[in-house]
Amino acid sequence: MCTWNVSMFRVLISAAALLISEGLLVQGPAQPLVAQLGGSIILPCSVETPLPVEELEVEWKRTDEEALVHLFQDGQDRPEAQYQSYKDRAHFFSEQIFKGNFSILLENITVADTGLYRCVVYSYQDVGEISVTIQHVERVVVTGKDQIILARVGEDVVLNCMVDSHIPPQRFDEVSWKKVDKSPDIIPVLLFQNGTIFSGSSHKRYIDRAEFFREEIPKGNFSIRLKNVQTSDKGEYMCEVHTEKSVNSATVEIQRLGMSALHIIILMLCFTSLLLTFILSIPVKIYINRKDTGTKPMYINYLQVVCPNICLSIAFVLWGVIEGSVVEVTMCATINLSRIILLFLMAPYFNWNTTVSVDLPVSFHRIIEYMGIPIAYLLISTAFCSAVLHDLWNASKWSEVVLVSALIILLSSTPVFLRALSEVCFTHFFEIHFSLRFVTKYIGHILMQTSNFFEMRLLFFRSSSVNESMIIMAYAIGGISAVVSFIVLPIPAVRHYFCLKLPKHQLHTLIWRCYLVWANIMLVTLIGHSAFILYYLNKILEYTNERFGWIFVTVLLHVLTATVSERFSRTLPDAVYNTLFMFGVAGLPVINSVSLATELILQVYKGERTVDDLRVLVLPFESIMAGVWLILQICEYWVTKWRDVGKELYVLRDFVAQFISQQGDTDESDNLSEICLSEIQRCQPEAAPFLEERELRRFKMS
DSSP: OHHHHHHHHHHHHHHHHHHHHHTOOEEOOSSOEEEETTSOEEEOOEESSOOOSTTEEEEEEETTTTEEEEEEETTEEOGGGSOGGGTTTEEEOHHHHTTTBOOEEEOSOOGGGOEEEEEEEEETTEEEEEEEEEEEEEOEEEEOSSOEEEEETTOOEEEOOEEEESSOGGGOSEEEEEEOTTTTSOEEEEEEETTEEEGGGSOTTTTTTEEEOGGGGGGTBOOEEEOSOOGGGOEEEEEEEEOSSOEEEEEEEEEEEEOOHHHHHHHHHHHHHHHHHHHHHHHHHHHHHHTOOOHHHHHHHHHHHHHHHHHHHHHHHHHHHHTSOHHHHHHHHHHHHHHHHHHHHHOGGGGSOOTTTSOSOHHHHHHHHHHHHHHHHHHHHHHHHHHHHHHTTTOTTHHHHHHHHHHHHHHHHHHHHHHIIIIIIHHHHOOOOHHHHHHHHHHHHHHHHHHHHHHHHHHHTTOSOOOHHHHHHHHHHHHHHHHHHHHHTTHHHHHHHTTTTOOOHHHHHHHHHHHHHHHHHHHHHHHHHHHHHHHHHHHHTTTSTTHHHHHHHHHHHHHHHHOOOSOOOOOSOHHHHHHHHHIIIIIHHHHHHHHHHHHHHHHHHHSSOSSSOTHHHHHHHHHHHHHHHHHHHHHHHHHHHHHHHHHHHHHHHHHHHHHHHOOSOHHHHHHHHHHHHHHHHHHOGGGHHHHHHHHHHHHHHO
């Protein structure tokens, strides 16, 4: 290399000496030139004294290829003599030739233009020449191969990006991959900056799925491997290279994705759920109308309740593995499981004597009857906490979030334990007083109500718009509601327990009047608490995509808190209960199956979600079913109890009037007592034994 440079230097010195001796001095650049790729550059060549053009000839050549770049001859330029690669790219400055300027403009520079050029000037007997070197072409060329990619979901694909540059790849300012098909919502995929790969800058969708080929980076290969392709990955990607002077890019498109095996399994599960629903719904409806409690009809009823919902729950879990978010899938799968419990409670045959005709353990019906609602509430609350914990995994208040979540799960599981003790274990093994079972049961409702309050507090961690006043109001209203419930719910048990021990009817009257007053207060506080929670949830989740999903989950939990799981007399027409049951057992599986299958197909076809959160479709209908069931329970209670309550108040008023007036003889008073006693026995038959025993004690004392 050194020998070649010395030889070239000697040639240039000799040529310069020759030119000087002949008197034709050609001037050129003092140093090699640097060109920009795709740009233009002037190759200087001139003489101080203008030359007559009649005998003038100027020739530009590439010395390494002996290619004629351009020629001026006979007073004009001769483009037809140009080498093919320089046609329409090399031009003389025609108006400057008469002034002794023989420079040329070389346009649309390519890497191949790098090299040594020679400008030779002929005039009469004089000859002069100068050499011009294009040392290198500054370039950053970004290209992609196989720019349209076809793949199946779950496969790995390579997004190609090759960079040809005069700058070493390690010295690039930045090389970034972005998903740009939803501009301006550009999603960062992977970043290479100042010689370092920054995986943490990737969007959460691409963390641990996108990677560079590290050993290929020094060669200018910035292709990435995208692992486990999802339908949401469909679209256009840009490889963007930043240098000190330019920004260059190339695009690659994942155009079409085929369904994976899991997609097909999900569709099969949805189809199976639909098929079972349609096949079993007709015989179930017929058997219910006939009130047929035979073994075959009841097994078909059980299959109708269990199988479609199990299929849907599995389908949602698989959907979460390949497409959906953890929050969405956890809630939807849990809702489909808990629906089985709710449907057993709503079933018309739940009030029939089916344990004899169906070969199932008696404990199964007992568990469903007494523990169904607490178990369903526990399942949904656990899914709720798991979803929030997943969203706030890297939150600054992580320890506080975990503490509140653990408290919610504890409060939600305690009612299950209490109901198991009071209704299953104690009833089976011990004889305990009714009032104790009553208090144990309704403490569970208070704990569930308290859990609702902490669930709202947990959602406060997800929003930055929560202020201190919101938290104080939440604690205040939640505390008041819990205290009122704690006061009201045990009153019937206290009344039942002390029924034999009350010496005076005034105390009996006072207890019941207090109960009615507090019951109304409790109803108002419960409604106010629920409305307050929904208002604040709507406010703090206003700008999130999951806003309605969280609101509907909260509504469902509040409905379950107020729902009673025991059997109760059904005085409304059977068509009302049958319609609600068929909506839950047939309508909801159809809605969920069609929603999931449609969303899956559209996402594979379009590469994006049609519905951002399937909870918006699943939970409203679930809340409607549970809400109507709660309304029916309330209606049934007042249909059967409002007359009894009115008559009892009427009798108690007479009792009070009797003891206040203290008029009349003993016989009349006894006669009035007998009349009142008979009236109470008629209004409340269950209280008759206690009242008769009390009257007997009073008679003996007198």
